[in-house]
Amino acid sequence: QVHLEESGGGLVQPGGSLRLSCAASGSIFSINSMGWYRQAPGKQRELVADITTGGGTNYADSVKGRFTISRDNAQNTVYLQMNSLKPEDTAVYYCHAPKVVAPTMSGFTTWDYWGQGTQVTVSS
16 A cells, blocks of 8 residues: 655645645655645646656646646655745645556556645735
């Protein structure tokens, strides 16, 4: 069993910063890409940013230049540094690991995991 634990959300004023963390724990052999999604009320869940094991990154146009994704492969942790936050960034932010390789009795298997979500509210 694998668990993704998110932290770092909260209330911040426009222009402020927050840093989200997501730590994967459990029976893990390796994790391929990791990413952050968000879902605002009444809207579909959308990709914010993702990062490969090798450090390749991908960002939504709406956050380019303001958000930075990074990861610590040894700690199975991904971070999202969010600067110059805007009210439209308000959402529940979810950590996603679409390919977690876990050992089994007979070899390995892969799983798709989501975190429970952390609320980010940008308001004055």
